[in-house]
């Protein structure tokens with residue numbers, strides 16, 4: 137039944153079905169361990185033959201509720217929650233790309249992901265080729281090597297806000313028999329379901345809109361199901377796993393071999409699960425996801441339109457502005473633009489800093505995607521060591537102000553920007 141529900145019902149109802157007399161709200165199972173009646177039950181779990189919990193480094197009832205709901209929201213077959221979004225993206229790649237392999241990624245990525253891929257995973261002997269998101273398909277296809285194991289992109293890139301060309305990237309992945317992995321953090325499953333557009337694996341930083349209240353760092357990986365792992369490129373799923381005395385993931389877990397291995401190997405060995413309390417808060421965040429994302433999107437569009445018409449503003453970047461180069465793709469793939477926009481002030485970095493300091497409702501915060509409106513000025517904050525020339529090379533305009541538009545009343549948000557801009 138739950139598969140036919142609308143997403144607004146799934147966010148509230150999926151993942152938890154209390155039995156007679158059990159708590160109505162998902163309990164926080166703050167327990168590392170579980171009790172068994174006999175040794176055989178434990179043996180069966182260790183052989184991955186029986187469902188149930190044995191140790192919270194692997195699974196936990198509260199975390200499982202959150203994972204089950206995320207799988208439903210993304211219309212996938214299974215999900216794993218992780219300690220952070222960084223971990224989600226790292227494990228999503230490690231699960232298909234052993235040492236000595238290669239991945240093609242869009243260059244429009246969150247800075248932390250770019251660093252992880254370019255520098256840290258390089259130390260694990262995994263090579264990345266970065267292609268421009270607007271590169272012609274021939275160029276993306278030419279970046280694929282015999283040892284390429286995945287194509288990676290972000291639905292709505294943080295912070296440049298470009299919309300991923302799913303059709304183009306997925307065509308290259310399909311042609312080469314490799315999974316297309318997409319970070320869907322900014323849109324969330326409410327604004328975009330990447331599995332509808334040729335994606336095989338979805339990742340999230342649940343730290344952002346999924347939690348939505350800036351309380352819990354976390355990540356999620358979701359498997360669509362149905363990918364053909366038996367094409368010779370992914371023996372880790374089709375050949376016996378020595379670390380599980382000969383288990384073959386595509387046999388024992390035919391519906392979700394990718395997630396089964398991700399748990400059995402990577403979460404087990406690296407020890408990076410989501411904590412139960414974070415799962416509780418993230419799950420509670422999901423219950424209002426549809427309401428929040430609708431309001432974040434409509435508020436951001438209104439603020440973008442207001443800024444666009446302001447005489448002291450030189451440019452505005454928001455994918456749902458009709459004159460945005462991203463507009464057509466945004467309409468094709470997204471049900472709304474999410475809450476993040478960026479803009480530039482005439483007068484550059486100095487003027488930008490002044491406006492930011494004058495804002496009262498919008499706080500200066502190094503974060504995005506929670507209910508409170510906040511702003512960041514990279515040139516005077518995260519990138520302050522760089523001169524104008526270097527800022528340009530890093531893709532950060534000196535006057536760029538990033539706004540994460542919250543769910544307050546739009547009139548109050550606009551009034552705050554109005555009074556701040558009156559001071560320059």
Ligand SMILES: *Cc1c(COP(=O)(O)O)cnc(C)c1O
Pocket residue numbers: 220221222223246248249290294319321322340341342343344353354355
């Ligand atoms: C924040 C972010 C991440 C990293 O997530 P953390 O939870 O901070 O580790 C990854 N991808 C995107 C798009 C993000 O915005």
